[in-house]
Amino acid sequence: MKKVLIVGSGIAGLSCAISCAEKGMEVTLVSPFPSERAQSVLAAGGINAVTESCEEGDSIACHIEDTLKGGCYIAGKESVRGLCEDAPQIVKWLERIGTVFTTKEVGTVARRAFGAQSYKRTCYCGASTGKQIVTALVMEARRFEALGLIQRKLWTDFYSALIKDGACYGAIFFNEATMDLEMIEADCLVMATGGQNALFGKTTGSTQCDGYAQGKLFMQGVELKNLEFIQYHPTTIVTSQKKMLVSEAVRGEGGRLYYLDGEKRVYFMEEKFGERGNLMPRDVVSRCMDETGKEIFLDISFLGKEEILKRIPEVYNLCLKYRGIDITKESIPVTPSVHFFMGGIAVKNNHETNIKNLYAIGECASMYHGANRLGGNSLLAALHGGRVAAKSIGEMTEAAEGRPDFSEELKAGQEKLRRLKESKSAFPVMYIRDLVAQNVQENLGIVRNEEKILNGIDDVTYYLSIVDKIHYDNSEFLYLGYSLEGILTLAKAALTCALSRKESRGAHYRSDYAETKDEYANATIISYENGEYRTRLDVEGTYES
Ligand SMILES: Cc1cc2nc3c(=O)[nH]c(=O)nc-3n(C[C@H](O)[C@H](O)[C@H](O)COP(=O)(O)OP(=O)(O)OC[C@H]3O[C@@H](n4cnc5c(N)ncnc54)[C@H](O)[C@@H]3O)c2cc1C
Known part of the structure; x- marks a missing residue:
């Protein structure tokens, strides 16, 4: 039986877990907090889908066009088509598993108008769409838990992925109860860790979503995409x-x-x-x-x-x-x-990253939204992404016998934690985190320019150079300690993406390059090698098509 390891239990993680379990796979769903505390429950507005109860004239083709246009035409047409075509089935499935949508009259889901959409097409559950969907998904996941197909594991934070020779075999986690690292091996790893809110300090989102996982994976060779597109x-x-x-x-x-x-x-x-x-x-x-x-x-x-x-x-x-x-x-x-991050882990149409058997879904992945996301498309993308990844995982061939040995990686991680616990040097971690948040808010704000971005990069580069001198006065905050380098690396990657896009498009507005240029009508891909950050435009469409 295929073993699937999913990190993050918001709507994306739950959707993937249920879809994998439906296909008979064995799922471990890991997160520090229960699903009921994930950012997904904050979503109030709704979820987009064109069904029979939509306004006259609306169509799936129109939903596709609104999404592509809203994203300034840099999202892949095929992936957006898949998203919008799956939407009606997703809403029907949600109703079937117990999501109670607001209705116009009995049996007809009501719609509300959302920004940049040609018709009223956003389905909603009163004022708590995310909460209602999470509740229904958790109940469904419990059914598979009872069948032994889903195991939910709490108080557990991502530390690093088990990657060797371009393939992934599971992950190492920080167990908040034992205060130690543990390894979970699997046939594939699915990241569903949400956006990068805490990197920016106070936002509309959850501080659980700090971008550490994205930053750490980037350092481990996973490519990221479109980090300059940050929705205010x-x-x-x-x-x-x-x-x-x-x-x-x-x-x-x-x-x-x-x-x-x-x-x-x-x-x-x-x-x-x-x-x-x-x-x-x-x-x-x-x-x-x-x-x-x-x-x-x-x-x-x-x-x-x-x-x-x-x-x-x-x-x-x-x-x-x-x-x-x-x-x-x-x-x-x-x-x-x-509020939202269009950028994140670069994934192909099946949600696999550039590392074999490593997938990313939901807000931590970059797909569907291009340069700007439409309201109501993100819950949809989280649910759809989970289903797409599960389908692809179901189709993948079973791993050959003989897995690489990762005991050295585990030992190195444990040694790092031990050093952090004993650290007596001068810089308090929360102080640096606040400085980084101020930096990215200031330099990746609604309006950017080269001078600001370069200042931001200089500062983050300095913080990275002192990361080993950080002071932890309470070992219960070990997560804050070990996550700092990944968070700083992600901040520098985002600033570097913003520097490389010398135009204005969607959520990326540069006062020094105010016009939109055809030559930039592609996603930005960023990779990391030996401390070097390299950007390129995805001209070939390596990721989304
Ligand atoms: C206030 C607000 C309102 C919104 N309203 C809408 C709306 O009306 N419609 C819409 O479409 N979208 C809306 N959105 C966006 C939408 O809610 C999110 O994009 C979507 O819910 C993301 O789902 P997710 O499963 O990817 O991530 P999340 O729900 O954020 O879940 C992430 C999971 O990863 C876990 N995690 C994070 N870091 C780690 C780590 N290091 N190790 C282990 N686990 C980790 C978290 O604990 C959590 O379980 C809204 C967002 C906000 C903030």
């Missing part, structure tokens, strides 16, 4: 702990963005783009907000209390609870914040 969500509110998302559903329900010129409201998006201006792609809205240099407000109060409580109760509660704002009477002061 236009409407967030700042709280002391994090940036809270004010769902795009507010603008989908007619919410209007404006700034004040004295007493007068200036509806700048509508002035610039007409009636649908507030629902332009996220990169466009964020940049326009940034350009005004003013405080921006979002008004939905004109809908009236009854409709607001019916249509967007979560936003009403969120604003009242975290900022004391009653959105039935007042506008919401909003600001763009880091």
Whole structure:
């Protein structure tokens, strides 16, 4: 029986685990926290799919075109076609396993408008789409757990992959209970570790997603892609702990963005783009907000209390609870914040990386979204990616007898942890993490230029040079200690990608190269060899087609 090791138990990891178990494979699903704590549960807005209950005129072809256009035409057409064609089946399957979608009338899934989509096609479960989907997936996974096909393993963090001669054989993990490393061998490894939020400090996402796994794999020879494309969500509110998302559903329900010129409201998006201006792609809205240099407000109060409580109760509660704002009477002061990563691990159409038997799915992988993601396409991509990877794994031939021996790698890792525990040098790890977050927020912001990016690279290169002198005053934070180098490496890779793309496209806007250039109409691939970071454009379409 094929053994599949999946790291990360959000929607992508669960989708893949269930699909593999359905095919009779034996799955180990590893994560530090239960699925119910993964970032996936934060998704409120919805999931895109064209089914019979869509508006008249909508079609799968239109969903494909909106996705390609939103991504500024650098996502692979074949992969996007697969995504949009699978969407109706995914929504039906989700309903079958117990996801309760909001309905217009009995049996007809309701839709809401999301940015840059030609029709209202986003299915939703009230205000908690991600949570409802995770709940249904966990119940389904439990069924296979009872059959002995899925084993869920908690309090376990990724340390490194077992890679030799271009093939993968499992991974080494940090066990938070024993405070030691352990090795899990498998026929293939699937990474589903989410985005890179914590690298950027306060974002709309979960701090569990810090990008360490992507950074470490990169150091182990796995290619990354499109790291310069970072989505700033236009409407967030700042709280002391994090940036809270004010769902795009507010603008989908007619919410209007404006700034004040004295007493007068200036509806700048509508002035610039007409009636649908507030629902332009996220990169466009964020940049326009940034350009005004003013405080921006979002008004939905004109809908009236009854409709607001019916249509967007979560936003009403969120604003009242975290900022004391009653959105039935007042506008919401909003600001763009880091929200989603179009870039990540480079994968081919079947979600395999450049390393044999090593797959990546969900937000940690780069696929489908090109230079900018459409709202509602990410949950879809996480579910679809899990299914595609499982299909490919099911078709792969059984590994030949005789696996390489990785005991030296395990010993080297254990030695590193021992050194960290005894470290007495001068630089506290959290201080460096904060500096890196400030660095990437500043230098990979909504608007970049060469000077900023080079400054960012200089700083990160310096932090990397002192990584062995980091001070850990509490060995319970060993994960923070060993993950720092991978996180710094990922930061430098992202800055290097941004430096190499000398144009503006989607979420990557450079004030020194403001135009979009045909010669850059391909994904950026970055690789790492002996400390060197090398970028190239994927002109040949080695990854997505
Ligand atoms: C506030 C918010 C609202 C959103 N709303 C929507 C929406 O309405 N529609 C939409 O389509 N998308 C939305 N998104 C995006 C979407 O939720 C995510 O892209 C998607 O859920 C990612 O799923 P995932 O399974 O790839 O990752 P996650 O759900 O982030 O899961 C990652 C898993 O990896 C684990 N992990 C991380 N690091 C390690 C490590 N080092 N070792 C071991 N395990 C690790 C985590 O613990 C977790 O289990 C939203 C995002 C946010 C932040």
